[in-house]
Amino acid sequence: MQAWLDSLIAGSELLQQVPAGLIYTIGILGACTLVLLFASLLAGEVVWLERRVAGRMQARIGPNRVGPQGLLQFLADGLKLLGKEDIIPATADKAVFLMAPVIVFMGAFAAYCVMPFGYGLVPADMNLGLFLILSITSIEVVGVIMAGWASNSKWSILGAMREVAQMVSYEIPLGIAALSVAILAGTLNLTDITLQQGGGIWNWYVFRGPFGFIGFFAFFIAALASLKRAPFDLPEAESELVAGFHTEYTGFRFAIFFLAEYAGMILFAMLTSVLFLGGWYTGIPGIELDGAGSRWIGFGVLFAKTSFLLFVMIWVRWSLPRFRIDRVMYLCYKVLLPISVLCVVGAAAQVWLGITLAGGTLAAPGEGGFADWLAGGRP
Amino acid sequence: MSDAGHTPGGGDVAERDVYTGAGEPAPSPSSVHERQELVGRDLRTEELVLNIGPQHPATHGVLRVVIKTDGEFVRELEPHVGNLHRCAEKIGESVPYYQWLPYVDRMDYLAAMCNEHVAAMAIEKLGGVEVPERAEYCRVIIAEVQRILSHLMAIGVYGLDLGAFTPFLHQFRERERGMDLLDHISGGRLLYHYIQIGGVKRDFSREWLDELDAWLASVERRLPEYNTLLLNNRVFQQRTAHIGLINEETAKRWGVTGPGLRAAGVDWDLRRDVPYSVYDRFEFEVPCGESGIAGELGDCFNRHWIRVREVEESLKIIRQALAQMPEGPTMAKMPKSFKAPKGEIYVRGENPRGELGVYIVSDGKPTAYRIRCRGPSFSNIAVITEVARGTMIADLVALIGSQDIVLGEVDR
Amino acid sequence: MLAGYLKNIWHGVSTTAKGMKLTWRHFFTKPTTIQYPDPGEETYFSPYERSLHEFEPEKCIVCFLCAKACPVDCIRIEDDPTKKSKAGKFLTVYEIDYAKCLFCSLCVDPCPVDCIHMGTQHDLAAFQRDDGGVKIDFMNGEGYWRTAETSAHPESGLKPHLERHGLNKEEDE
Numbered sequence: 001m002q003a004w005l006d007s008l009i010a011g012s013e014l015l016q017q018v019p020a021g022l023i024y025t026i027g028i029l030g031a032c033t034l035v036l037l038f039a040s041l042l043a044g045e046v047v048w049l050e051r052r053v054a055g056r057m058q059a060r061i062g063p064n065r066v067g068p069q070g071l072l073q074f075l076a077d078g079l080k081l082l083g084k085e086d087i088i089p090a091t092a093d094k095a096v097f098l099m100a101p102v103i104v105f106m107g108a109f110a111a112y113c114v115m116p117f118g119y120g121l122v123p124a125d126m127n128l129g130l131f132l133i134l135s136i137t138s139i140e141v142v143g144v145i146m147a148g149w150a151s152n153s154k155w156s157i158l159g160a161m162r163e164v165a166q167m168v169s170y171e172i173p174l175g176i177a178a179l180s181v182a183i184l185a186g187t188l189n190l191t192d193i194t195l196q197q198g199g200g201i202w203n204w205y206v207f208r209g210p211f212g213f214i215g216f217f218a219f220f221i222a223a224l225a226s227l228k229r230a231p232f233d234l235p236e237a238e239s240e241l242v243a244g245f246h247t248e249y250t251g252f253r254f255a256i257f258f259l260a261e262y263a264g265m266i267l268f269a270m271l272t273s274v275l276f277l278g279g280w281y282t283g284i285p286g287i288e289l290d291g292a293g294s295r296w297i298g299f300g301v302l303f304a305k306t307s308f309l310l311f312v313m314i315w316v317r318w319s320l321p322r323f324r325i326d327r328v329m330y331l332c333y334k335v336l337l338p339i340s341v342l343c344v345v346g347a348a349a350q351v352w353l354g355i356t357l358a359g360g361t362l363a364a365p366g367e368g369g370f371a372d373w374l375a376g377g378r379p
Numbered sequence: 380m381s382d383a384g385h386t387p388g389g390g391d392v393a394e395r396d397v398y399t400g401a402g403e404p405a406p407s408p409s410s411v412h413e414r415q416e417l418v419g420r421d422l423r424t425e426e427l428v429l430n431i432g433p434q435h436p437a438t439h440g441v442l443r444v445v446i447k448t449d450g451e452f453v454r455e456l457e458p459h460v461g462n463l464h465r466c467a468e469k470i471g472e473s474v475p476y477y478q479w480l481p482y483v484d485r486m487d488y489l490a491a492m493c494n495e496h497v498a499a500m501a502i503e504k505l506g507g508v509e510v511p512e513r514a515e516y517c518r519v520i521i522a523e524v525q526r527i528l529s530h531l532m533a534i535g536v537y538g539l540d541l542g543a544f545t546p547f548l549h550q551f552r553e554r555e556r557g558m559d560l561l562d563h564i565s566g567g568r569l570l571y572h573y574i575q576i577g578g579v580k581r582d583f584s585r586e587w588l589d590e591l592d593a594w595l596a597s598v599e600r601r602l603p604e605y606n607t608l609l610l611n612n613r614v615f616q617q618r619t620a621h622i623g624l625i626n627e628e629t630a631k632r633w634g635v636t637g638p639g640l641r642a643a644g645v646d647w648d649l650r651r652d653v654p655y656s657v658y659d660r661f662e663f664e665v666p667c668g669e670s671g672i673a674g675e676l677g678d679c680f681n682r683h684w685i686r687v688r689e690v691e692e693s694l695k696i697i698r699q700a701l702a703q704m705p706e707g708p709t710m711a712k713m714p715k716s717f718k719a720p721k722g723e724i725y726v727r728g729e730n731p732r733g734e735l736g737v738y739i740v741s742d743g744k745p746t747a748y749r750i751r752c753r754g755p756s757f758s759n760i761a762v763i764t765e766v767a768r769g770t771m772i773a774d775l776v777a778l779i780g781s782q783d784i785v786l787g788e789v790d791r
Numbered sequence: 792m793l794a795g796y797l798k799n800i801w802h803g804v805s806t807t808a809k810g811m812k813l814t815w816r817h818f819f820t821k822p823t824t825i826q827y828p829d830p831g832e833e834t835y836f837s838p839y840e841r842s843l844h845e846f847e848p849e850k851c852i853v854c855f856l857c858a859k860a861c862p863v864d865c866i867r868i869e870d871d872p873t874k875k876s877k878a879g880k881f882l883t884v885y886e887i888d889y890a891k892c893l894f895c896s897l898c899v900d901p902c903p904v905d906c907i908h909m910g911t912q913h914d915l916a917a918f919q920r921d922d923g924g925v926k927i928d929f930m931n932g933e934g935y936w937r938t939a940e941t942s943a944h945p946e947s948g949l950k951p952h953l954e955r956h957g958l959n960k961e962e963d964e
Contacts, residue, residue, distance in 0.1 A: 057817050059820065059822050059824075061822045155429070231542065315814060316811065319543075320543060320614050322542025324618055324771070324773045477897070545814055549817070559837075563837045566837055566839035566841035566896065607809055608813060613802050613803040
């Protein structure tokens with residue numbers, strides 16, 4: 001994005017008189033606002049998608065009254081939640097209580113800044129993009145503990161502890177499975193990872209060898225668990241029996257937690273698409289969506305892949321009963337962790353042996369990154 | 380069962396609930412206690428007293444369960460019932476018999492026809508009323524339809540308790556159609572007032588019977604779908620197999636009846652062993668608990684599986700009854716003012732949840748002297764006081780759901 | 792042991808996949824929802840539906856049999872002994888307290904002139920408890936209305952009815 005701003009400044013005399021730092025700041029703020037708005041809107045619409053898809057799978061119609069086909073349902077929900085009384089428990093730790101939703105929200109929304117929406121359509125093109133996403137989403141854990149503790153209620157703290165245990169445990173296979181892609185790509189830069197998946201559907205990391213394939217499923221399941229979704233929602237639904245960490249939150253504070261959950265869903269669906277399913281590439285060889293106009297088509301392609309993965313997330317949720325907490329932990333440490341470690345080792349072996357599959361390109365030594373390091377290049 | 384003056388969740392948990400490991404015998408062996416004994420007598424641990432309140436999203440009703448947990452495991456459990464008490468028995472002492480019948484519906488509101496059946500039988504036996512044969516067949520068909528509806532609800536709601544939201548809505552599809560059937564014949568969808576003293580209110584019409592056939596076919600076709608989502612699902616099996624074991628001795632001691640008793644291995648079904656109405660004319664199997672399908676005798680999985688099997692058996696009974704049904708009147712000739720002679724009677728019937736018993740004492744007036752109903756859910760929920768010790772909280776939910784209680788019946 | 796472990800994983804994955812296949816199939820079937828009828832829409836009712844009563848006051852002979860048959864004593868009947876009507880006694884108040892009514896239809900059978908039935912109107916919503924949503928009152932003489940008018944319509948209900956017919960001075964409990 002900096003390149004675009006520079007080109008703007010270069011092309012306009014008026015802007016050249018303004019200090020560059022100011023333009024950059026305004027640009028960044030503008031981009032962040034845009035991303036925030038977009039993510040919030042999208043989160044609201046995913047709520048609609050979930051309720052409609054869930055309804056159809058359950059032989060019923062979902063919400064269809066508010067707006068055409070019920071698309072404005074989230075507005076109605078938002079208005080309702082805004083209108084509720086803001087109750088803060090008298091014995092709650094007020095500062096921590098008020099901060100917790102903000103932190104959870106931040107953990108879910110800040111990570112959008114490094115997501116490549118299209119060729120060059122990334123608010124902040126960071127070389128550590130993947131790492132940044134995984135670490136920002138870990139901040140949610142802190143918010144959850146804060147919420148549970150500050151509510152000063154037995155059920156809240158119990159629910160929060162369980163949630164935290166689950167989220168933290170599943171970050172291990174999540175990170176390791178993402179690491180296998182990083183090894184195959186040789187870089188943590190999400191734009192570069194996507195660029196290497198161009199040129200045909202067989203270049204997508206999910207099809208590039210067995211370790212990408214298994215890594216895809218491991219990553220997806222670990223993401224589901226990390227989001228407290230699908231069959232792993234025991235802390236928040238059994239705690240539905242006894243309330244959970246966000247029991248004492250009413251009105252819009254609850255809406256923030258709710259939005260953060262759906263924004264996290266979208267984030268991980270997008271991340272999975274970027275890492276494994278080719279990002280903005282259509283998979284048809286010859287169509288490289290990197291022009292000034294076609295990059296927005298690439299955005300549409302990424303959006304379509306994200307929607308598909310969201311649909312799968314919703315589909316899984318409404319098809320399975322909940323796991324018990326000890327089975328959740330079993331699944332993490334005894335099933336997903338060995339599988340993801342296997343993926344990493346296999347990916348590293350694949351790179352080391354220089355095996356490129358089906359005409360795709362692996363990061364060749366000399367391009368920097370892990371492959372370079374393996375070959376003895378500079379760290 | 381309920382302790383007056385017991386205030387769970389109070390601020391003085393530590394003071395009241397300290398378990399020092401010394402002197403007090405452990406209520407049931409569990410590794411937690413053994414570990415504490417080993418570590419030291421003066422290791423203080425605090426039990427957490429939690430209240431699974433009368434309002435909770437699980438649809439069993441207003442049941443309040445106070446549990447003392449040790450981390451994840453339940454050490455003691457106390458159900459507090461009575462939140463739905465509506466004095467049905469006391470009302471039986473103030474209104475005539477035929478006016479009391481609408482109240483019977485409301486006890487087990489998910490299986491209202493079966494309640495009516497047993498209550499009407501009790502009043503008729505006491506009063507010496509002869510019910511015409513066609514009415515008996517009508518009653519059996521309706522009661523079995525109601526049994527299917529009740530079990531469908533139990534199957535779906537159990538999935539809901541465990542987090543599988545979809546079978547809950549799928550079963551409503553069949554249940555709604557069945558309730559439309561009962562609505563068509565009686566005018567109500569949940570509370571019918573159809574079985575009256577001396578017979579049934581209305582006869583079946585030809586189109587009602589055709590609609591019944593179509594519905595039975597659809598239930599039969601769709602039943603395997605619930606199994607795909609629940610019984611055969613590995614996650615469900617992990618949540619319910621070997622959980623919540625109620626063995627035969629415990630079941631008999633606490634008076635558990637219905638699927639809970641049969642899951643424990645006791646082959647007892649009132650319709651076959653103490654036949655009432657015209658049940659002795661039908662051939663049907665009584666599913667009993669088995670070890671080895673996925674669980675063991677007396678666990679939640681077996682109870683669920685038995686309910687699914689009982690739906691199949693009810694389908695058989697209905698079809699046989701439809702084939703055998705004779706023509707005739709559907710209501711006996713009843714006197715203007717029905718008086719039961721002096722005496723008492725206890726009649727029991729096999730409700731979907733267990734054995735419903737109605738005990739009536741009459742002193743010759745049009746109003747009973749005393750009516751007492753034995754609701755099966757009362758014993759079914761009492762047994763968890765013993766069985767739930769040592770289970771995890773998530774398993775507690777599975778256990779309560781598998782007992783399939785209806786608070787209207789517990790509290791009457 | 793490894794074989795058991797892998798078999799477990801395979802069992803979990805395969806049963807999940809079967810369940811997902813079922814829900815996928817359901818996604819494409821027609822939903823069974825019947826939407827709540829908008830005002831004026833027709834909806835299905837059973838022929839013996841037991842909802843709000845329909846009462847024909849001109850037939851009523853004030854025999855009190857329905858009030859006696861009611862298990863919860865929710866029917867209040869009053870007559871004016873000084874007047875006579877076509878059917879017999881002169882009915883002044885016929886009130887069913889819907890806060891108590893069980894909808895059991897025990898009042899329907901004893902009626903010798905068949906003037907009370909259970910109807911199909913089920914919408915008892917009102918903004919205030921005394922505003923026609925709970926009690927239905929009927930006044931014979933100058934004017935009466937059928938219970939089918941009782942709804943959340945602001946023109947229906949007891950108070951507007953009394954005003955319409957200039958009967959405000961009658962107070963009922």
